Amino acid sequence: MSAKNAYICDVLVVGAGLAAERSAVEAAEAGLNVIILSLVPPRRSHSTAAQGGMQASLGNAALAKGDNPKIHFEDTVKGSDWGCDQEVAKMFCETVPIMIRQLDYWGVPWNRVTAGKKKLPSGIEVEDTKDKEGLITARDFGGVAKWRCCYTSDGTGHTVQFVVDTVVCKLGIPVHDRMEAIAIIHDGETCYGVVARCLRTGELNVYLAKSTVIATGGAGRIYAASTNAVINEGTGAAIALNTGLVPLGNMEAVQFHPTGMPPVFILMTEGARGDGGYLLDKNLHRFMPDYEPKKKELASRDVVSRRMIQHIRAGYGVQSKYAPQHLWLDIRHLGRQWVWTNLREIATIAGNFNGLDPAKDLVPVVPTQHYTMGGVRTNKWGYAYGLKGLFAIGEAACWDLHGFNRLGGNSLAETVTAGYIVGKQIVKYTLGATQDFNYKLVEDFVKQEEERIKNLISGKNGKEDVFEIRDAMQQTMMDHVHIFRTGPSLEQGVAKLQELYRRSLKIGLHSSGQGANPELAQALRMPGMLRTALCVAYGGLMRTESRGSHFREDYPKRDDANWLKRTLAYWKEGADLPTLDYEPVACPIMPPGDRGYGEATAGPKGK
C-alpha cells in the first residue's frame, strides 16, 4: 500500500463548513487553485445546524436602533469575560455588517423589517419604522445590549451554508468529500499539506499545498452529551496538535448551551429565549429573574447554564422520562403563528424526537456541551502558531474572538468573517510562497500512517476496543470536566484520561479494516481525541480561577492579576500530558470590568 493519488494545489482547505468555504471563495476569487477536503458533502457540515442567527450591528430593528460595531465589541468582550483578543474582536465587529450584506447579495433570504407597532411577550410595545422597512431585521439574543442577531427563521446556518456553497459551485472549486486528513506533512518549520484517508475506499492520498487551512469545526464529541453533530470530533485541531509544534489555545474554555433537549441533546435555539421564551422549574416557576434580575433568560450562556444547574442542585429540577434532572423551556405564549414561522426548526425537532408541539407543550431542556472556544492558536491574521503555511479558522481555531465564553450568534458570524479576513491573508501568503517539498519527507509521512493502519489491523500493539475507550472518555468528560469544576475532580479526570490515552495506543480492530472500514476510521482518530480531551481537562486543572465558561468551585472568582492570560497546550512526542505555556491577554481597548450579569454582578444567589 502507498498513496493512491497525489494532488498539488495552491490552497488546501481542510473542512467544508462555513469558515472553510468562505475562505476557499476568497482564495479562488484571487485566481488560486483551491481544493476542499471534507468528511462529508459541504451541505451536511455542522454549520448548517446553526439555528438562531448571526450577530451584526445593522441597527434596523426597533430595539436595534443606535447599534454600532463599538457596542457589539463591548458585548463580545464582556461575553468573553475579558478573555478574547480585543484587536480581533474589533476587526470582526467592524467587518461583519458587510459580510451580512454580501451574503444577502449572494442570496440569503434574511428576514426583513416589517413596519408597525408590536407588543413583545414582555409587555413592552415597540415600533418598527417605515424608513427601515424591507431592510434586514434582527432578534434579541443572550448577553447583548441591542437586537443584533440577523436570521432566517431558525434555519440560519442552513441558508448561509447553502448560499456560500452556491458560490463554491459557481466558482467550480473542487470538493473532495468523504476524505479525512489524518496527518499534517511538515519538516518542523513549514506545513506542506496532509495525508488523507478516503472514506469511500480506505485508500491514502497525499495533498500538497502552499497553504493548508484547518477549518474542521469543534470537538464536542469528546463529551457524551453534546449538541454537536457526530462528526465534530476535533480531527483537524488534533492533527495540528500532533505535530508537537502547533499549540491549541484555551481548550479549557468549553461552552455549555442552556437549552439542549434531552434525551437526544439536540439544540433548542437561543432564539427561543431571544424571542421571549422562559425557563421554568418543576413548580413551573420562572426562576431566571430571581438569579439575574437584569438579563433574566438572556444573560450569557455560561451564566444561564450555571444558574440552571444551581437551581437544579437547589432541588427545583424536573424528573421525567426525558432526563433524571432537567428544566422546561416555555415558548407557548409566543403563539402558534410565531412558533411555526420563526422557530419552526426547533418546533419540528421537538415533535420528531419527543412528540411535543412547543406551541402548546413545554420542552425539556438541560445545559449541554455546545461549542469549543479553544482551538488551533493563530495570530490575528489566522496564521497558526508553530508552522509556516498553516492557517486555522472558525470553531477549529482560537483566533481568539470568544475568549472564555462565546456570545450566541457570534460563531456563525465568525465563520464567514474569519473566512474573509483570513482568506485575504491566505491569498497574500500563498502568492508569495513557492512549492518546494522533499518527496522523501512526504513518503515518510505516508509510511507512518500506513504503519499505524497496519498495526491497528494486525493488533500488533494490543486488542483494546475503540468504542469502549471512546465511551469511557466521553463519560469522564461528563463526570469531571463539565460546567462546575473542582481541583480534586479535575485531577481524577486527568488521571482517567491519561490511562485511556495509554490504552488508545493499544487499540486493535475486531474487524478486517478493509475498505472504508468505520472501525478503522474511529481507531485512527482516538488517540488524537484523547489528547484533545487532556488539553481541556489539564488546562482546566491548572487554571485556578473562574472566567466565563470555566468555573472552578474552589476558585470562584475571576483573577485578573494572575490569569489574564491564554493557555497554550503543546503535545510533545511520547508524552501522556500536554505541556502548557501561557501568553498574556492584552486589553488595549476595554480594561477588565463588570460584565453586567453573572455571579460577580448579581451575587451568588441572585436578587
Added chain:
Amino acid sequence: MGRQLSFSIFRYNPNIPGDAPRMQEYKLEEYEGMTLFVALNDIREKLDPTLMFDFVCRAAICGSCAMMINGRPGLACKTMTGTLPSRINLMPLPVFKLIGDLSVDTGTWFRNLQVRTESWIHTNKKFDPEALEVRMENKTAEAIYEPERCIECGCCVASCITANIRDDFLGATGINRVGRFLIDPRDERTDAEYFEVVGSEEGAFGCVGLMACDDNCPIELPLQQQLAFVRRKMAQAGLKLDLKGMKIS
C-alpha cells in the same frame, strides 16, 4: 423488557474484492425512545464494526441518513423504532451510487445538480460593500426560505419513478431548487433562460405525476405545489419561444 427487534440489512462493499450483495440479520432489544440512529450505532459498536451508514447531525436537518426503511425512503435518525414492526428491513437509497451497505453518494449527485441548474444567484450587479442591502418584503424572504429548506437527503429522488429510470432527471429536489431562484428578485435570469434549464423532460416535464416525492419528503416541502408552479412558468415561457429558442413576444 423491550421488544426483540430483527434487522435485515443490505450488505455489500464494492471496494472489497469478492464481496457480494446480501441481506444480513441482526437482533437488538428495543428500549424507550430508540431511533434507527441509536440502533444502527449499537449494531456497529456491539455486533458488527464493518457496517457502513451515514449520520451527521442526527437531528433531521443535514439529510445524510436517508435510506429505505421497510420499503419507504426516510431519515433514519428521526425514525423511532417504536413506529415500526419488530422486523425492520433496511436498504440503501436507489438511484445514488452505492458506497457500501447503507451508505450512498448523495454529495456528488447534488453537486452535479447545482452545477447543471446553475443554482446560484445570477446578477450583473456588483457587490458594493459601502451600500445598504437591497430592500425586500419580509413575505418574499419567507417565500424563498420555504423551498430553500430542502436538506438534499434524496428521499424524493429515491421515491421517483422517473429518476429511477432516467439518470438525467433533476427530480423534485432539482425542480424545487430552480423554483427557489425563480421567485428570488435578486436573480436576473429570464424565463427563457430558466426554460433552458428545466423546460425539458429532464426537468419539469419529466415528472409523471405520481407525487411520491411529496408523500416522502421528511421536511414536508410542498413539492407538488413547487412542481406545478415551475411547470406552469415553463409552459408559459415555452409558448413564448419559437423552436429555435428565440423570443417572439
